[in-house]
Amino acid sequence: MNRLSLKISLFYLTGIAVILTISLFLVHNHLVDQQVENELERLQQRGDSHRDVLTENFNRTTVSHVVMMEEKALTEVVIMNENGSVEGSSNQAEAYVKDSWLRAPEGIAEDDWRNEQFLAAISPIEGGGSVIMLEPTRQIQSLITELNHHFAIAALLTGLFLVVSLYFLSHFITKPLLSIRKAAGKLSQGDVLTVPETKRNDEIGELARSITKISGDLHQIQQSRKAFLTSIAHELRTPITYIKGYAGLLKKQDSSYGKIIYEEADRLHRLIEDLFELARLEENSFTIEPEKTKMTVFIRSVIERMQPAFHKENISLGITAEQPFYKMIDQKRLEQVMIILLDNALKYTPSQKTVTVSVEKEKIEVTDEGPGVREDALPHLFDRFYRVDASRNRDTGGTGLGLAIAKEIVEAHDAAIFAENTKTGLKITIDLKGVADEEDRTRR
Missing domain, CATH: 3.30.450.20 (PAS domain)
Known part of the structure; x- marks a missing residue:
């Protein structure tokens, strides 16, 4: 309805x-x-x-x-x-x-x-x-009786008229609106829409022309934003590298100021690298090279790499897995996603608590025992620069781009990622239903 x-x-x-x-x-x-x-x-x-x-x-x-x-x-x-x-x-x-x-x-x-x-x-x-x-x-x-027959014929003819009129109503009004809705759904992708209804001279035509103009303006804004991200990231990389290098020399001389400068330069360097990575993802200057991967073995290898960081913070990192299965993934890119998710769980999980990775046929779940996320914040968790806590401290003060980068990579695999609160913390799920498990997947 x-x-x-x-x-x-x-x-x-x-x-x-x-x-x-x-x-x-x-x-x-x-x-x-x-x-x-x-x-x-x-x-x-x-x-x-x-x-x-x-x-x-x-x-x-x-x-x-x-x-x-x-x-x-x-x-x-x-x-x-x-x-x-x-x-x-x-x-x-x-x-x-x-x-x-x-x-x-x-x-x-x-x-x-x-x-x-x-x-x-x-x-x-x-x-x-x-x-x-x-x-x-x-x-x-x-x-x-004869009069009733005449009325029955009249009712039948009227019914046929209603069916025909409903067809034309759907064809001339609702069908163009559905076409416009379908085209408008692509606005978030930054495409310039071409709506056939722009040639109409009625209200639907005016709506189609307005949406077409909005899509053009939005496309221009997105292109300008992408160019800005690329330029600013490129221009800042060199001076930040110099600052970080000289701050490192001061740090070796046991200078407290040098240590502070080095830490802040390192944070700024990571932010610029994330900006540069995000710009590359948006410009499609990277490629997904899927290969048949045994998912349980792959996820275990990532967890083994992250174990020392969790052990240092006295946090338990465990895995539950079903029988082995295969998916066509870009191992380097999906490893980057898993590191982002596990690093995020590490930051928000208190000491003596547990982070669990569950690997199933169609999904991967990372569940922590942290404070969770406000319900109103969940829809924005994967937005660029969005931070659940506005304060930027050294413990949980990431760049605000990690989950946005993870989302771009996951969606490039034709998969989906979403977050939800549990009784014990936050659970982030990677839905693998759209990822092929055969080697004949078309390479990007």
Whole structure:
């Protein structure tokens, strides 16, 4: 129910269907009532006409003439004399006369066309007697059935019109909107969008042209940012190298100032290297060279390299692994990702605690026993320069680019990475479902 086309179609179809049903019901009832009323009026007029003739000449000849006229018609007649006896009737219609009709005043004596066999009208004759006109209700029921057929055809044609109109509604309105939505989804990738709907002269065309302009401006901004990152990282590498080198000489002379300068220069050097690495990733100046890798062995080798750092901080680093399996990965790049994740867990896990790496068929999980991350911060954890704690101290004051670099590398493998809080700390998962496990993977 989240698709705009489905919502519009259901709203449109439901609204038209309700209006159509109510309209057909009202029109149908009105036409039926009008038809019955016309038949009753015609029946009354026919009886009044016979009554007028019999009032002037109430004799055997006139009665026979009236009866003969009705024997060939769709209606029947019963002529009563002043004594309440039948003076004459067509087709033995007197058998259908009810006592209640005889006691009825002038006018309609029976109008229940749904349940009764006849409609009846009474026309009293001056001087005594009356003319009773009967009309079989099957005639009206036949007309109503024919009317129902016409309404069924009208409803079918209207339904076909709704289906066709819904198709055009979807084609001319919702389909262009879905196309624009799909194109707009690529904005974050920095691509310049080409939306076909820009040629339209309505509101959808204006929206498409606005999005196209925004995509062009965004692409220009991203290109400028990438160029800036590359330039600033390149320009700063040389002077920082000199500062770090001379600070190292001062540090060897047991100078406290030299030690401080060296540490800060080293932090700045790592920041510049991360900036340079991120710029390379964004410019696609690196290549992923996947090779068939036994994942459990590969992850164990990375953990063995990181064990001394964890041992120094008195933090336990363990691994749980399923049966061996293979994936097509760039070992150097994924090793870089694992080091970033483990280094991040090392910084935020207190002493005497444990960091666990779980290796399964479709995912790798790194779980620490640290303080976790605020829920509102989780969606931004892999953003560039994002820091959960705003303070930049020497213990946890990284560059803010490590997880962003890890995300770029993981996504280059057609994998995904995300973080979530657990009861004991933070868990970062690398989803390997999109990574091939055969050697025929296309090289990038």
